[in-house]
Amino acid sequence: MAYDAFLLLSFGGPEHPDDVMPFLRNVTRGRGVPDERLAEVAEHYLHFGGVSPINQQCRDLLAAVRAEFAAHRVDLPAYWGNRNWQPMLADTVAQMRDDGVTHALGFATSAYGGYSSCKQYWEDIAAARAHVGPGAPAISKLRQFHDHPGFVGPHTDAVRAALATLDPARRPTTRLVFTAHSIPTRMAETAGPDGGRYTAQLQEIAELVHAAAAPDLSWDLVWQSRSGPPQVPWLEPDINHHLTALAGKDVTDVVVSPIGFVSDHLEVLWDLDNEARDTARDLGLGYARAATPGTDPRFVTMIRELVEERTRDAARQRLGTLPVWDVCPADCCPSPQRRGAS
Template identity: 50%
Template sequence: MSVIEPTAVPFASPAAAPGPRYVETPVAYDGILLAGFGGPEGQDDVIPFLRNVTRGRGIPDERLEEVAHHYRHFGGVSPINAQNRELKAALDAELARRGIDLPVYWGNRNWTPYLEEAVQDAAAVGDTTLLAFATSAYSSFSSCRQYREDFARVLQTTGLADTVTIDKIRPFFDHPGFVDAFLHGVKEAVEGFLAQGIAPAAIQILFSTHSIPTDDAVRSGARDIDWGEGGAYAAQHEAVAAWVMDRVRSLVPAAADVSWELVYQSRSGPPSQPWLDPDVCDVIAELPQRGRAAVAVVPVGFMSDHMEVLWDLDTEAAEAAEEAGLAFVRTPTPGVSPAFVAGIVDLIEERLEGRVAAERAHVTDLGPGFDVCRPGCCENIRAGFKPAAAGIAP
């Protein structure tokens, strides 16, 4: 366990403050902070919500309306808040079942209930040592560091920086509880296509995740690790997809001839800015020329069926498959499946117990992820470094 000088990690519990990669001593947390992205819950919320998401970037409302139509198609309601309510209830139940007396405080980065409310509610009853679970599994600015920066911002703006500490559960991209839904979804999709008489070589599996700027991707993850092209973000997704396919092929021997690749979706940057590709719909359009007759899209980058899944996959990708004449299946996200909920509580118990890294559950050689992010991890070069919790500065 590598240790940095004291107070290397701001806003942290005493066990995490020195900056170890893994906190291997028990921490008596007072509560769990469920940190979500947030989403609108009516047509009047859509533009204000998108202003929050894009704060500081000077994007006019006219351009925001180009994204707003995704939400307006579903009545202006994102499913993500309802999903987080379900997740909170499921976590409360699983914690109680295991005899862990910890309240779960839920707050969002971009819509009500906000993180500020959750942290203030916790502090008001004396719950000042918090362990955060961010609803994103991988390493990148938008999926990890941005949450950490929001934790720091909230503690500063509420005046609780000297009272409340926030540690963060490690990136859980390869925890068994998270990957369980993808494994079973791909297995069922392959078996379903085979039952329709589709040859294994005519089946394509596309593991889909949110595209991010290439500059963000190459800076994702700890800087003292060579992640390869695409940084930790791409490497983690590739490793999970490869593990899922290896397991499916061991369970369904005919799947040995099924092809797979990692694709991206939901790009939102200007055309001049490089983002990770290929795009899921572009790849689907090419599949007939590859001799494919069926495609299963696996939302490996997503925890639940929120807007990027409902619109970009269930709507746009499904339409692309129909136009290409392909049989189409979109496999499930973890959601509030028992395996996933149990897995989150396992991750909480790691930190309560100070479980040593060698005993932590993970399915790829890249895991387990670090409890404390390393210096400069997941930099956003457009915005620069801001104060962040749960990681060594900057």
Template identity: 50%
Template sequence: MNEPSHEQSIGAGSCSPSVLYASPTSSEGRAHTNEPQVYDALLLVGFGGPEGQADVLPFLRNVTRGRGIPDERLEEVAVHYRHFGGVSPINEHNRQLREALEAEMRARGIGIPVYWGNRNWDPLLSDTVREAADDGRSRLLALATSAYSSYSSCRQYREDLAAAVSDAGLRDRVIIDKVGQYFDVPGLIIAFAEGVAEAVRGFEERGTTGGSVRVLFSTHSIPEADADRSGPSELGLGRGGAYVAQHRAVAERIMRDLRDAGAVEPSTQWELVFQSRSGPPSQPWLEPDICDRIAELPREGVAAVAIVPLGFLSDHMEVLWDLDEEAMAAAEAAGLLGSRTPTPGIHPAFVASLVDLVEERMRGLPASARLRCTELGPWYDVCRPECCANARRGFAPAVAGITP
């Protein structure tokens, strides 16, 4: 664990920052809040997914709204959902996660309810915020099911929260803070490391060890321009911004812990790869693609690949289709042994770390006392003004960050 490397605040002499719908301590704009705060509900914020064949196209229209994509093109993606009966695993996972969070919070004596709302499908976030307010819950702490920094994985959720308050007509009635990005909490590292260790152990039982095993940490590809703008520019993280730096730091920590524990051999190599690209060919997205990379590995003496869905907290459709179907098929075509490791889901250590995040904010725990596993953490409680900019859309109103 480590001390924070970027404890920052608004510079002396600056005007008071504008942080939309924030609690008093968050409205000051400090990178990390260090005063106790009262919240009367936890708001679990998800992406959402269809739960039947009739939901698939309406769901995809919600995901792509404003982009003018015709239904014919959406059907090309819909076949992935239809392959699984039109049901995404996301909503069921969030139901399980909500129950697990409630149980862990009760065990710790945290007596607030957990509400759940989605960006793209029922229960929609604006309906959930209205429900909480109708129940008398007006001081909400939001926890998004996304651990890394980028427009789509952080800022867009903050915009969704601001829109939900506005759409529900609750601008003067509701306070919303958001838990910062939590890519390097101990429970996430533990959950992924256990999966890698089990995969490598399975390869060893089949006679494949050391340098002939490659660990591929996979995450969603995003446009290079969005990656470069992820996180605050003042950190100077270079190409790929915080999005790439955070994934690399987590993968490196997982492998270091496994080597130290003797669970993988020192010669076992790892790489960060990308999946699920959806943009036009003319637009640069993060590479290498996982399937392209798998096809190259036999020429490098690799005989087995452990595929780790590092960018996903649960079994999204991108995990079930792009990894379990396409990437595993690519491994078979290349003559490689393949194993896809589990997502954290409701692993007890991961759930415990999520509740730790809630307690940090409620207790006003200083950044120096928060448990994180890379030098990049703890990440910001209040995002910096231009953090995770979207070059095409500009800045919409967003909670939990200083207004640009």
């Protein structure tokens, strides 16, 4: 199959204080979340001047991908569109149509299966193409990449670097804590054709990073950034609750690795560099937060390799054993029922 463009798909984020509430309304559309609750979340963004780092991180990643493509003769123009803020995906798809693009490969800034981390991007693509109408290019989404060496390697080295900042004499009482975005337990149970795909992939990369970075240490997979009504069960334990539990088990230091994320965007900065760090300080725990891949050259190379799997039939680079596929089954990861939606 012939492809004539590359599309970077991301979540989007505000870039000015006046953007924050409209952005949050986009994120929560159809869920019946009142503005009073959104105002609480808005304070996290306003703490950073109303600017989420994610858009600039996407610009930097797009520039690195373009350079990587040029260096390896991957002749695909690269575009970028967001789910929730400018550049909106529909606008990008319209530009691609006007530029004569007919079939693009889409790369989402999420490594994992599940509704919000994978299938919703497929829905975003379909909605954007429908909005653009006749002439909208076809868009095929690249596979999930949680166990690709270009994703595992940067996380592994980041854990090693974070460990190096802690007191080596206390290594025997140091623990690794891997984090990812919490989701409703029902959503986790229905992720993937056989269910449990999101948590299984996170478990696998945690095992891979632990084995390569610090096999002598104990580790846990926990969750962060929970939202939604309290009566709806979400994946637990929360990172802050878990740190409290560890402090009662003679743990002296923790390295927190956000393996659920590809870059240091706001949920990483707020939930880990502020809330979790403050929790650790109050508990007397030594604390180091590992970095995310960002524009690490290995991560950028990974994106090119994923493209070449489809354009040049290149071999798949994988460290894990969970099955992967290019096209998800139609009944994979059903959409959650939204309050207030028809």
